[in-house]
Structures are given as C-alpha cells and as structure tokens.
Amino acid sequence: MRTTLQRQAGNPPTAVRNLGILAHVDAGKTTVTERILYLTGATHKRGEVHDGTTVTDFDPQERDRGITIFAAAVSCVWDGHRINLIDTPGHVDFSDEVERSLRVLDGAIAVFDAVAGVEPQSESVWRQADRHAVPRIAFVNKLDRAGADLDTAVESIRERLHIVPLVVQLPIGQEDGFSGVVDLLRMRSLVWGTGSDTYEEGPVPDDLREEALRRRGLLEEAVAELHPVALEEFCGEGTLSAATLMAALRDLTLGGEAVVVLCGSAYRNCGIEPLLEAAVAYLPSPQDVPAVRGTHDGTVQQRAADPDEPFAALVFKVTSTATGRLTYLRVYAGTLRKGDIVLDPGARRSERIGRILRVQADRHAEVDHAVAGDIVAVIGMKTARAGATLCAPGAPLVLEPPTVADPVVSVAVEARSSLDTDRLAAALARLAEEDPSLVVRTDPETGQTLLSGMGELHLEVAVEKVRRAYGLAVGVGRPQVAYRETVARGVSGLVHRHVKQDGGAGQFAHVVLDVAALDPSAEPAGGNAAGAGDFVFRSTVTGGRVPQEYIRAVEAGCRDALAEGPLGGHPVTGLRVTLTDGATHPKDSSEMAFRTAGRFALREALRASEMALLEPVVEVTATVPDDAVGGVLGDLAARRGRVSGQVARAGTAVLTATVPLAELFGYASRLRSRTQGRGTFTTRATGYAAVPTAVSEQVSAG
Template structure:
C-alpha cells in the first residue's frame, strides 16, 4: 500500500471505469479502494456491500445505475475515480462522466471480449477524446483467453492493442502475470493478506513465450513512436524506460491502447493496473486547456489552462438532492475555489455562494477548504446550477460546452393515487429531471396525462421506484410507449405563404416561398444564407436560403429558419416530432413598415406546417440492436420469438455451448422480453439492447398506432 496526501495538478488522475454490464467495473473499483487503503474491507456486489453501489436499488438489482465518484491515493498520486453504469439505459450517466474525465480504464470480460455496450461506451470515449487503457478481467473464468479478448478489441474497436502482460496459469489456475515491460513475474495468493503478491523472475516454462511477446511489443511500439524507432534501429531492442515512455505517449495520443489482464474478484493484478493508471494516463496538466465561449459581445472562444492561479472555471456534471442538502458535483478546470466564494453561474446568468466544498466518497463526504484546477468535488449552496452549468469567476465569465443529452425513446404515464398528492408528485418529478437530464416530463395535450420519458424500460422503472422510495408516494404507472417520429417521404415545391395581420397598431407582413423534401442524414448541415455550409444540425432540419437580390434580408432568413424549427414539434400524422426535413427558402417579400423578425418567424412556422400537411409523411419508430445469448438448444425458439416481434436477424456467433444472436428489433416489441426469454431458455438466456436509430413503421402497425 502506497499513499500520500500531498498532490499537485500533475499528480492527479481523473479516471472513469467503463464497461458492459457484469464485466466487473464495480468490483474493480472496490479493489482499487482496498489496495490504496481508502477502505479497510472489500465490498462485494453480490453482498450489497460496495462503496459505489450505495443506492438501495443498485444493491437490490446488483447493477450500477448512478455514476459514483470516489477518491484514493496511490504512489503519491490522487486518483479521482468515477464508476459508471454499464446498462445502455443509463448511457447518459456515462456521457456526463466522460465530459469531465481525463482518462479511463475500459474493462472487458476475458471470455466474452468486446460486448455491445463495451463498444458503445468506447465510441462515447472516442467522441470526447478520452485516453484509455484496457483491463481484461475475469482471467480465472472457464474459457478465459487473453489473446481472443485482444483480438476482439482489434476487430470490433479498430484499435492497436499493446499487450504488456502475459498471464501465468489458465482459468482457475490463474495466479499472476508476467510484466513484459520490466520482464518480471508477479504472483498472487502466497501471502496471508488478500491481494498480497510476490515479485520474481519469469518462470522458465514461460520465458520463451515472454521473450517472443516482448519482442512483438517492441516492434509495435517502434512502428508507432519515432523516439522508440531510433533506439530500436540502433540497438535492436528497447529499454524498459524507453518502452514505458513510448507507451505513455501512445496512450495519451490515442494511437495505441495498453492492455493488462487480471481477476478483480480474486485481487489478482489490481496493483499493476494502478501503476499503469499513474504511468500512462494523463494528468489535468497534460490535457489541452479547456475551451469555452466568452459572454461578451464578441462571444469569442477562450482557453483556460489547469493552473490554480488563473481565473476560476468549473463544469457541473451531476446534481444530487440528499437529506443533507443539494449537492452539485463539479470538475474544476482552472483557478481555485474556496469555501464562501461567490461564483457566477454563467449559464443562468446569476451569482451563487459556495457554502461548503466536499471531497466525495460515493455517499460519504469529507469537507475541505478549497478545490484547485484538476479537482472533482461536490459543493453545497448552489440553487440554480444544473447539470451542464458553467461556474466561473464573476470577473472572468466563460461558458463551457455542456454534456450532450440524448433524446428519450420510451414514455410512461404517471399519476398520483390520490388527489391530495398531485402537488407532491409534481415536485418529485421536477427533482428527478433536475438530477437526471435524460428524463423529461410533459403533459399529453390530448389525454391530459403526465408523461415521464427516458432512455428505456429499466430507466423508467428505476425513476418511478425512486419516487416511491425517496418521496414516499404511491403512483400508478401506465404501459410503456415508444417515442415515434414523423418524416417526409415525398415533398412539395413552391409553397407560398403570406402572413398578414392588422390589429389597429403596427401590422405584420411576411411573404415566403419554400420547398420541402426528405433529408437522410445529420451532423454538419447547411445554414441560412451561407451558400450551403455552415451550421451544426441534429438531423431534424436542414435549412438553406437561395433567395437573391436581397428580397429577404439575412435577419429575416434566420427568423424563417427559427419558425421552421418551431413547426417540427408536432407533425401532421399524430402530433409526433418531425425529423429528416430539408427546407429551402426560394423567394419572399417584405413590407417597408410591417415586416419584422417576429412576422417572418410566424410565416416560417405556418408555412412549414401547411407544407407538411401537403407532403406524403412516414411514421418512424425507434429500433434497437439486440444481442441475445442462449444455450444452443434454445436457439430455434428464440429465433421464432424474434421473428414474431418483427426482428431481423443480422448475424450469430457460437462459443462454448452458447450462441449469440444479433438482431434489429423495434423497441416497442421489446417490452417484457426479459421474462419471455427466461421462459424460452429455462432461465439461462441473457440479452442486451441499445437504440440504433429510427425505421419506417409497417402499414399494419401504423394503422394501430395513429389515431383514427
């Protein structure tokens, strides 16, 4: 055990644990805390005694639901660690965590390799540019194979795996690893203390294989790293120091992924992983300065480096309402925050006072006097800050990019059992949305019901159960419903709309002519009046103007686009949001006195609504990629059930007496699938599902979904 309380920005590691469900994230986190002396007893998921899975629902279900932050020290470095959920329904928790992390450990099952959610969280980390190292866990399982798991990393994640360890023993006989960088053996299980290990020479039976793998590692690194290549060409080998430095550079640059292996449950190879975290993953001082937008008139991009002496800037990434008060979790990017400071919530435009600063240990907290650049802490006293809010020094305002929030795909109706609890239910729902931005609450305009929307069936189950447990409310819940979308199948051209209004005062006049057509795509799309390049879109609307001669001024073009976006909220088929539309403003006219941005915004809104009613429209439903793993003898029944659910099988893979079936299935057909799968596979089948997009609804289903 190596600990130290003296830290600087360069000796901090802000780290996330990423993985598929049941790969061993929480167990690994527990072993980190135990190995570093942060805890004195190892918690177990199956016993409900883990530090990070402290919520009663997490302990009941045996899975991580809420991202939890803990802190520990190793080799004079402080590690701020976030244990993230592995279930796809809680991917928004992973997204918010990745936004504030500098590095991550991706955990993979030594038998299953890269699983569907492993791939999803890996792509999320790619988008945020978070450097990673890989840990192949459960090397003690029957069928565990490091080489097969590494091959799945290469094939499915398209990375360059740099394997720095060789396992000693197989399956239940796994006792340690050979460190290929320093060419030494680390063997566990010989001491009285769990996790104690001995260092020695490489076993003779493994020496030849270890030398071969060391040579392969040197060749891989030399191909990727110029300094290593120079030494390799000169000496035909790499020293341990050169190899370690090159691995650090390749990891932080994203050019390679260092791969280690072990068994977290048996406390084997956890310490070398901690050493790798310190050696290879970046500190806050190693990452580029954070970039934000100034709040001045020019709104230019500003940078803040990880320096305690520069103006303060932090991003709120999680809000928790607890019995002791409202906790707001912050990543401090620059400057120093002290207890009692007044800070600016640049997102809301109001000042707040910091009551207390807490070092977070899951559901336990230690009060500190200050937090500096690179810290992850919680603060008490903020009233308006939400997840994604930027806090900064009042004299140096800055707005940081907030974490992206995915659109919900499933809804349920919730209502209080008694009329006297309606107000309490509204308050509880408001607090839920405040804590979890991926949840939304709205009132159905036709039925008057309160609809709670989220990322999946389990997500909503957890949210409703939280209302019942935390707020003591009895609620009725309707059957889950998916979030449909509408899109244009065949467009219209030359639709003319004149907005003329006279009410005794200043009038309103706007004349627009638009073309509407389908658009299949997203990302960078064209903006108004810029000739086809220019603004970031979400795939719902692509808008451009081809008006010439100044017939519609630029500010009115922007107003027309804003009006068109307003019109996308409700489509003509069933009032569902509209997506995949390309609108071209082809002509228009103004009035010298009565035209205004408000008039052209109204014209854009009404024109597109009228155009959509004239278009041929398609109804879209969310589709999920489902991976079902069942015993070989149950494959036939599972395939038949998937076909009955309108599933389309995309492939299958056979391994160790089981078959993994990959299929594309409408999300609406997956409600209750878990219990059906258990009955068809005698309780031995498992499945994962992740939303992959939208697809047209067949006519037979469309007639059932749309109102008569």
C-alpha cells in the same frame, strides 16, 4: 515481496489522476473499483457486488438489482498520486450518466470480460470516450473464469474497437488455475496467493520464458512501428529498453494511437496493483491535457489547469441527500474556497459556496479548498444544474456542457391519491434536475403527466425512486416509444401569405417554400444554408426580395413547426426546406410576421407532403443455450427483428438482431421463460428506421 501498504505509504499526493471505469454491464467495473479502494487503504474491507456491500453501488436499487445505475465518485491515494475515480453504469439505459462523467475525466480504464471480450455496451462507451478524446488503458478481467482467453479478448479489441492493443502482460495459469502475470516490460513474474493482499515478485517461470520473450519481441515491434523514437532505438539496438518502451507507451496512449492492455481477476484481487501503476504511468494528469476552452461575449478563451488562474468549473452531477443538495464539480482552473461567491453565467446569478466535500460515494470529508484538477462536491448551490459553468464573477466564461440524448420511451405517471399530486410534481421535477436525460411534460390532449427516458429500465428505476425516496404511491401507464416523422416525398412551390390587420400596424409576409427529404451526404448547392444534423434550411431568394433578417425569421418559424408533424404530432426530422421566393410590405412586414408565415407555411407543406413514420430501433445481443436458439430466433422474428449474426460459444449461442424498441417491452421475462432462466440480453441504440405501413396506421390511429 512488496505490500500495498508500503506502496500507499502516507505521503501527501503530488499529482492528480481523474479517471473513469468504463465497461459493459457485469464486466466487473464495480469490483475493480472496490479492489482499488481496498488496496489503496481508502476502505478496510473488500466490498462484494453479490453481497450488496460495495462502496460505489450504495443506492438500494443498485444493491437490489446488482448493477451500477448512478455514476459514483470516489477518491484514493496511490504512490503519492491523488486518484479521483468515477464508477460508471454499464447498462445502455444509463449511458447519459457515462456521457456526463466522460466530459470531466482526463483518462479511463476500460474493463473487458475475458470470456466475452468486447460486448455491445463496451463498444458504445468506447465510442463515447473517442468523442471526448479521453485516453484509455484496458484491463481484461475475469481470467479465472471457465472459457477465459486473453488472446481472444485482445483480438476482439483489435477488430471491434479499431485500435492497436499493446499487451504488456502474460497470464500465469489458465481459468481456475490463474494465479498471476508475467510483466513483459520488466520481465518478472507477479504471483498472488489465495486471498492475499500482496503479490510475490520473482523471475519468469521456466515454462513461460520462451513465450514471454516471444511476446516481448512482438510488443517491441508493434511499438516501434507506431513511435519514431522507439523505431530509431529498435533499428539501432535491435531491442527496446524498459524506459524507452514505457515512454513510448505513454505517448501512444495520450495520442490515442494504441491502448495498453493488462489482465487479471479483480474478484481474486489479482492484477490490481499493476493496473494502478499503469494508470499513473500512462494516463494523463490535468496538466497533461489541453487547456479548457470556453466562450465569453462570442470570443473563445482558454484556462490552464493552474491554481492561480481565474476560477472555472463545470457541474456534471446534482443529487439530493438528507444533508442537502450536492453539486458535483470538476475544477478546471483556479482555486475554490469555502465561502466564495461564484457566478453561474448561464443562469445569470451568483451563489455562495457553503461547504466543499471530498466525495467517497455516499460518504464525504470536508476540505477547505479545491484547486485546478480536483473533482469535489459543494453544498450551498441552490439552482445550478448539470452542465452549468461556475466561474469567478470578475472573469465570466461558459464551458461546453455535456450533450444530453433525446429520450426514447415515455410512461404516464399519476399519484394514487389526488392529495399527492403536488408532491408527485415536485418529486418528478427533482428527478429531472438530477438526471437531465429524464424529461417531464404534460400531454396537451389527455392532461396526463408523461415521464420520458432512455429505456424501460431507466423509467422503472426513476419511478421506484419516487416511491422509495418520497414515499408516494404512483400509478404507471404502459410505456410508449418516441416516434419521429419525416418526409418521404416533398412538395415544391408552396405559397403562403400571412396578412393580418386589426388596427394600427398590420402584419404581412409572403413566402414560397420547397420541402424535401434530407440527404445527409448531399452538400447544399448555392444559396445560404443552415442546419443542425436532421434539418437544413436554405434560401435561394435573389434581388433582396426578402431581407436577410426576415430569412432568419422564416427559418425560426420552420423550426417551430418541426415540433409536431401531421401524422400524429410527433417531432419531424430529416427535412430540407428551401425558401425560393417571397415578398414584403414597406410598413407591415416584420420579423414576427415572417416567423409566423414560416411556421404556418411549413405546416401546410407537411400536410401536403407524403409523410413517413420513424421508430427507434436497437441492436439486441442475446446469449442463449444451444437448445433454445430456435425458439429465441422465432420470438425475435415475431417482434419484427432482423437477425444479423449468430456465433457459437461453449454450449451457448450469441445472437445479434436489430429490433424496434416498441417490440421489446416485456422481452426480459419472455427470454427467461424460453431459456429456462439461462438467457441474457443487452441492447444498444442504433437510431431510427421507417415503420411498416400497417404499424404506422395503428400508431397514428392510437
């Protein structure tokens, strides 16, 4: 028998793992994190989500709602390795928290429900990790639940995530009888007693030996197909040694060619030690990932994860606490010490580091320094925001910041008392500083303050935080979605002359534009093209009739005009603009004149075009009792939903539909009433779709 205390024995850490816990809401991420902290000795009591006693879900709203809202960083030591863990939210409304976390992580543990398998948000966060090339291992959780099935969950990983799953464990017992696993690498059993913090190691049970040997053979064959060294040994020996198998699994994990799959029940404390061992064995350290790349004066530079390199770090989170402003950093290169002066090249200012903290969710331990590979929080930074680069003043570098998604829902907020207006403005500004996916603006027509975010729950949490943290009474208007406008049928040869003479040098610019809907699959043919995904600008002007610097000014003016479309002042997207002709004046033409001409010309062209309104749509996955399916389907149809799938599962049905986001406000209470409180649903953003004519007219009139 081996205890966790022996495994964690207090040697200083010799290596670092920066890992995230990723999953769909309610798959067990936070419980997995709590068990890791307990088993490594970082905490002395098991926290439970349902009791509101977890370390990482420390915010009052998280405990009230029973979900993770804010990414929380914790740190522990296992087998001589420092493990920095970030427990990320699982709800789609907080996907921006996941995005910022993935930007600074080296590896991740993806947690899946053994009953539900890969769920919609599991798939979304997996794709986010793909974009950042973050290696992952998988943990199939909740094997003690009724209906749990490892093979079904693994097959959903293969089918929905398009990755080869390499299962290295076999469950011992099913559902409530689940008690341990067979380790297929070392061909041994690991059994946890009820409520025990340790596992008992033994031989493979006789009734599982044949199945374990079969699965070990399948694992060896799958690895040999993907790894050339393993293939050579497999062909020569007919089998693979445990050492070769583990080395191949690490290579395949780091290369993203396959995912190692483990299983267990975090709530029962089963399977956490092997999960930690797999994280250390297969996931990369900061030294295993490529050197971070940044830019300075237009040139690309690299910084290795070396304490002796010039300092470089990325800010990925900012929070305000009673003790001051906490700025969370991932140190990519160099060493940071208390009292150091660091440069924020984006803001072009230097700041002094007051204190450096090792973070344990809402608790902190002060340290003297941080080195390459560390994730820490610092006190003393006054202006650095999420996405900012901090570097040594003598070696400037700008790292690529995390991407921030455009908000899709807005509400009007106002203070109940006019005396609190200034306090509300300050509170909202601080919220937007902490969460870049929240946008605060003033409606130019009504003068109302609008708070925009990623979903209804996202805005509910933000407003409730203003009420609780700042003690403000706040009124909230009805949510509104972020519509877009696009061109259904464009115009050609639109001529605009900008002539202005008011004494002194005048302004003259003459442009001719073609405007059309953008076909993303079509490559620009000829001319000079520039685009950013949903807008492409190109010039076919010949003979130098419009100089290149003026062409760039016309493009800038067109981009200015995209902010407000003619239907209702919504941003314009999906547009191709071609500058076909123009003229200049030897004295009065300037970049400013052509930028102004480009802006007014595109506005005229959009008013002359046939425009279409676009609305955000989401994929809704609802799990409902069999006897409520008809009512739920009817309700989705009434909300302009298009049902795309229906799967029966143990007395329930899983319905999948695409629904306009504007039609989902209040859906949670409606679903509960139609299913007598037994129905649940999740959403996943899928983009924008055209609005029906009748709805478009209502939106434009409103």
